[in-house]
Amino acid sequence: MSTIRQILNPQPEARFKYTGSFGITLYYQDFEAAVAFYQQVLGPAGYQEGDSTRGWRIGAGWLTFLRGKQGNPQNVEISFELETVQEAEALQSVFIAAGASGPSPSDQLMYTPVRIFPVTDPFGVDVMIFAQLARG
DSSP states (O other), X not given: OOOOOOOOSSOOOOSSOOOOOOEEEEEETTHHHHHHHHHHHHOSOSEEETTTEEEEEETTEEEEEEEOSSSOOXXXXXXXXXXXXXXXXXXXXXXXXXXXXXXXXXXXXXXXXXXXXXXXXXXXXXXXXXXEOOOO
């Protein structure tokens, strides 16, 4: 059975006037290990508050980690859109070298044609790395 993918035209009217998304916040019981892993991948956190908050600037938003009390994030996906397919591939490689796992990239239609480089971090969080494909 195939999935129908389409963009509605005309688009439904937005209920609110968004200016963007500020980011995502994840709660990790294994806070120190999660921070160490993401520092290996993304570099030092650009924001620190005490011993229980770390944040990385990702585009116009933030990836924020807080110390959790019960486990690590579940049923969540982080999306990173990169400028080029080469940058997306490089980020996937760094994730995998640091201990993440991931299948081969694939070309998908996600509102626009993209190449997806998925990974799963050592804590079970899915990370969708992608870049738009050149139109031709």
